[in-house]
Amino acid sequence: MIVIHYTAMASAEAACRALSNPDVEVSAHYLIAEDGCVSTLVDEAERAWHAGAGCWGDVVDVNSRSIGIELCNDGFSPFSAALMDALEALLAGIMARWAIPPERVIAHSDLAPGRKIDPGWRFDWQRLARQGLAVWADGAEGDVATFRRDAAAFGYTADVDDETLLSAFRLRFRPWGEGPLDAVDAGLAADLAARFPVDRFGMTS
Known part of the structure; x- marks a missing residue:
């Protein structure tokens, strides 16, 4: 899987320091700054500590089954165009390398309901879905x-x-x-x- 997060920090530099500090015990494979700069923090083949407690389907150790991408955003502001462009390119590459289908690109809030809300209500999932990089829901009213x-x-x-x-x-x-x-x-x-x-x-x- 691929799990998308936001940093909720003041800057990409601050986020990078935190994600690279062993004492913090939080990490991610990639960090994308507002200007679109992509930093690789953990090799894709290695386990990063980005998901925490949660599950998706029958996967309960999400960290061992996922690649984590942190987006530089405070949780309230729109995501910059440069950041979204960089995310699309990064996702396309990861999905191709690991044969990850779009429905397995998820939010941190998806796997940890009530505990996490990132990447939040401002994130444009429909944009990713139009590019085949995530999925969107449609359909008639249901039961x-x-x-x-x-x-x-x-x-x-x-x-x-x-x-x-x-x-x-x-x-x-x-x-x-x-x-x-x-x-x-x-x-x-x-x-x-x-x-x-x-x-x-x-x-x-």
Whole structure:
């Protein structure tokens, strides 16, 4: 998998220092600055400490099964055009080298609902999806009774309550959504489960 994060720090330099400091016990494979400069911090074949506690599908040790990309952003501002251009180029290369399909490019918030919110509601997932570098949800309204099952079929298997799961799902696929779970959320989850069931890759921990 590929997991996308934001740094929530004042600058790329500060983030690089933190991600390179063993005492901090946090790392990532790549850091992309606002100007599009890409820094390699950990070799792709090595394990980086970027995901923390969480799961995706039946993978519970995400750090051992993923490449982490940190984006220089405070969590509130738009992501710069230069950063997004650099991310697209980086993703294309990683996905080709490791045969990673677009549905396995995920947010930190996807694997750790309620604990993490990055890369946040300002991140343009639709842009990546148009380039075949991630996926987006579409579809007719669905049955709210199947939302949790369908979300899990796509990959949201964290042991969290319904409200936390919905918040994480909306942060990625419907950031403008408000109120309780509705048929629109259910339809989006059903579409993802039908087109991108996580178990078709035989993912194991």
